[in-house]
Amino acid sequence: MPLNVKPILISGGGLASLLLAQSLLLSKIPFVIFERDASLTFRGQGYRLRLSSEGLDAIESVLDEASFQKFYDTCGKTAGSGFAALNANTGEVIGQNPGGESLGSREGKIVGIARGDMRRLFLEGCEQYIQFDKHVKGYEKTSDGVLAIFADGSKSVEGSMLIGGEGIRSQVAKQLSGGKLKVFDTGARGIHGQAPTTAFKGLGEGVFRLVDNTQPHGQISIMTNVRAGDMNDPDVQFGWTMVGQPGVIEAPNDDYTIVGRKAADIAKGLTAHWHPRFKPLFEDMVENEAAFWKITCSTPSGVPDWDNDKRVTVIGDAAHSMTPAGGIGANTAVQDSALLGRLLREAGGYKDGVTAEYEKGMRVYGSEAVKKSYGLASGQMKVKIDEATTPTV
Template identity: 30%
Template sequence: MAPQAKVLIIGGGLSGLALAQGLKAAQVPFHVFERDTSAAFRAQGYRLRINDDAIAALRQLLPAPLFGALEQVGAETAPGGHRLDAATGEERGWPGGGPPPQHGRAHNADRAVLRRLLLRGLEGDVSFGRCLVGYALRAGGAVEARFADGTGEVGTVLVGADGVRSAVRKQFLPGLTILDSEGRAVFGKTEITPHLLSKVAPQLADGICFSSADGQPLVSLFSDTMRWDRERSAIPGIGIPNDYIYWVLCFRLDALQDVNSSPGGLVSLPPAESAQLSLHLTRSWHERLRVVFEAQEADETASLPFYLVKQDSFISEWENAHANNSEPVTLLGDAAHPIPPVAGLGASFAFQEAIDLYHALVRISDGQHSIPEELAAYGEKMRQRMGSLLDKIMGPAARFFSMRPVQELGSVSI
């Protein structure tokens, strides 16, 4: 890679920043372009579950002090899990005698805290308020990223890490079929206070809990507690939130007849209306569960639709993209493969992809291999991993919002 060349990373989310940290340590030129106007422009989500494979990837990507800080700010995890009858507030048994198995050891992180950590040391390498509208190939194999403000940036490789509604993906894989899983969710957090603990079902304040009502099969609640060892987690400049219950109220779109649950309708809901939606969906639930929604931090509540990439389309589109070796472009994380975030695997897979892409870009920078060769190999690894990922989300998707068989789902343009 020529000295003046650089990797253009579109999107300042977690996987894009993790990749950037690795490239900085390896002295591979890069720059990150984020459409939000600042790191604090909007709520960045709440609890994030990271598996051992993702931790191993982050250990390689991050400088040792930063990885050590990441371990320090991890929230405590409780073993096992609970299952509640939402109508009665009573504990009920798990089908099969126990909670669903987890894939490897889990690490809980607050998404906003993790993002602040990943931005450390990258202050001069991230530009905010840069919304990509497309890209163009330049002479000599370069690629130009074009932004809504009329500016452009030229680089050697363009990485789309710009999330579910990726502008890079729309141009790079224009024929990729994205399905509407019909799953919808309201995400929120409720601070753990003495008052809450005196009112809430104790299982909701004790790690993972799954709640549902027999008369409401299309709605369910997943929750987990986020608690920190304050002394261990104290890092200057990295604020740790108060302990909270993280919750996701999942439902299928036909659970609501009087609310606009289309993808566009949900995304546009302001926090206060999302909070009201959570109260509406749980209006018949027991008061020991309802208190979680009544005491929620309503200004941080959000509603989202769940999308699902169609597997055969994913495989064929990536194969076609690399067939003529023409574009120095690739994708990372949700930008590459939208999936319902119901199995706790999306972020972990994205971090694993980040380390794969990091190694490919280092080899390109060192002149060991060509850009087309390395990007094609990276895409092949992603395709191989996708089968496993999709298999692992089908059970949770059926459990959380009664997802229909894939062949019955319609496509959506995002």
């Protein structure tokens, strides 16, 4: 990479940040990533991601041919019965492609990948440019650059730009937008779990939503992706994501950082009366992988406007957090990386006008994605955001 050129500073080591880093690496534009955790595997990686046509196209536009082929080969491809909704209590099929969703993205198949695998592949080649235990809490402008400010009060090297990609609690997003970028707590809650592939054999191949409307406080449902190619591999686990309408899933002492046995026991209790076909997903679950999560969403009316800063912008969940409904969030995040990376490549690095052009494009598809995600969640999870009264995270 060129010497004596101020690097682009990237806050956060999530998917959008790492894919942007890949783009900058290929463009020979200097960068450094600041990640608050001690490593990329410090925390659980969460549920499996479904990649849409738009998401795959964005990733392919960034990576070189060999890297994208390696990435695509790592992805699972699911065919089988497609996307089916099942009654969790009776085991009966209650709908094919519920909500009219078509999940296929390439070759007529549903393409998915574990979040941890995606981060690992996007990190390849960028290892020397990431600094761990660096929690960005804000930034400071200089006469011709920008400094990241860390939680301990220290500051980064001077960069030509700062890209905030540190998720829903992004301090860069709050400072940049003057508080206009908000993430609302919908009140809906979830539990992520995993089990050996053998626990899923009763489902067969496909993507399934198991729906239970008999809970006393509202509906819960499970989403899972069962891939035939991994079905008999004893070293592979499949994941499932449980989502409950507001008031259905409650963590002890309202502590949603709890992982492991306590989260697993709540999932088992909620599904104790489910059809025997589905029982192994919970009875055989790997308890230490269970984790709660809050379901959040950005402003449903779309990505707000803020005064553009030519040296600072935001990507991924920092710009547009979404509910899990529709599996849209990660696919929108990688579109940010592809768009911003392309503009920086064409400009040869920092250039006045790049962030304005990026934000103009991002607001269009980002706002559309947030509205779609919130609309689906309103129907499935009965969430309602009032921008004046709903609490933020």
